[in-house]
Amino acid sequence: MIAVPDAASVVDPERFGTVFDAHYEEIRRYIGRRLDLDIAEDLAAETFLIAFRRRHRFDPQKGMIRPWLYGIATNLIGRHRRSELRRYRALARTGPPTDDDRHDQRIVDQVSAGTTVGRLSGALARLSPGERDVVLLIAYSGLTYDEVAAALGIAYGTVASRLNRARTKLNESLRWGPE
């Protein structure tokens, strides 16, 4: 069983391993859903390395460990914005990669899923970087609005306004498809 780390685990180098054990997989998965896996593996490691090096800067008054880690990961993803956009554009053109485990899935479901992924990918590519960060933090990590604000170092109101704009764009894309 993985121990739930407390704030002291972040600061104490001896106990930082519990932070890694509790959160590495989800951070890697979050990055891996936004970037190609070879980049994601490196950035996940980099996220924890940065967290370890900067552990004395962690301020539990500002939030919990998860938003802190997601914030670092999101900032690192920001350096690979072009790779992320390329990925969405490729998905928008071709849909998700074929999954051999789903060989028995009806072809119509696959086509439908591919269309949805294509439209979503096209819509995500058209969001501003700030809107995309907010949307994907909520969608993939399940962070609350407060936690997203803490993770990105922005105001709660900014989270809300980015979400409003993003939802409008997403709905338009899903309703009408890519331009």
Added chain:
Amino acid sequence: MNEFKLIDTAMPDAPPSDPEQTAAVRARVLRGSRTRRRSGKPAAAALAALATVTVIVAIVGIPRLTGPFPASPADRRESSSGRYWRVIMEENRLWRTSGNYFLRQRLSHVQWRRTGLVDETAAWGPEANLVDEKRFLSSEPATAADRRAWKRAGSPESCEYLKCRAADLRVGQTKFDLLPGSWFWQNGFSGPPLTNLDPMKLPGDPSTLRSAILRFWPEGDHPEKAWDVPAKDMPTKDDWLWGTSTDILTQLPISSATRTAFYRMLTELPGARVIRRSGTVTIARALQDGYLEQHVVFDPATGKLSALEYVLLKRDPARRGGAGDFSSLPKGTVIDQLTFTQMGWTDEDPGLPQGCTLREQQTCGP
């Protein structure tokens, strides 16, 4: 189903991690060592591979700097570490006003860059990594004719920008811009992701340096996909190398060996020419659109960067904006000049005004 749930459900998931790889990452993180390069190759092997790429373009007729650049005894005396990389410079620029007369303006900049901190923790480490202390020294009509035009216009007050807004700097005033560490003036269009690049570790050999910088050339062989500009405005690889190199030379901490390697690399670029004057060497190259030439001026005795200049190369009265604003001036006019008086490490803190804290994206004073 709301949008977030739909995204979570529909978008491709990442495969589970390999336990052995995770264990190796865990061990590396807890040792605090650097992660591997994205290529997956060991850094040394990647560097060796880069070094084998022959990229130097020799152009017959371009004057070359001959003989070795002298080592920099002054640099050796300087501190090789400190809390800040500090650049002290003075800017002397020509401004064309809406009244069609020119002002000659002088501003001083002192930039403290904390290289130990990078912006990946910006959200949780809200301290600014770069302090740019800017003082507006003077603003005067450039010539007697400009002075007459200025008087005819009612002798308007001049500010840092053409329109004087409340927060804009006036002559004699100082302000502090507090910025993320990744910020820098980008003349090289889109520079390398500097937080990924430890400038102090850039090689001191021109061809290896060129290869190292070109690793950041956007999109490899398909740059057209990376630039949000019309194809005609897209820089060539050589233009980009020049711009990015001058950005790094003028702003970031690099060793004296790397600085010398940059000079050598720049002289080898197609279109570069070398001008020797008493006590200085200038490497000159036309900027992309051919209206301005950029001059990198250094002291051959010490290798120190002396100045960066923009010189009017071509006049086009039909052109509006940009270099076209200076078409009434003689060719060879220095439009903008940055003179570097000091560049090196220091432990001295910036003298922020009372009440000004090191928080990013803020401006303190006047």
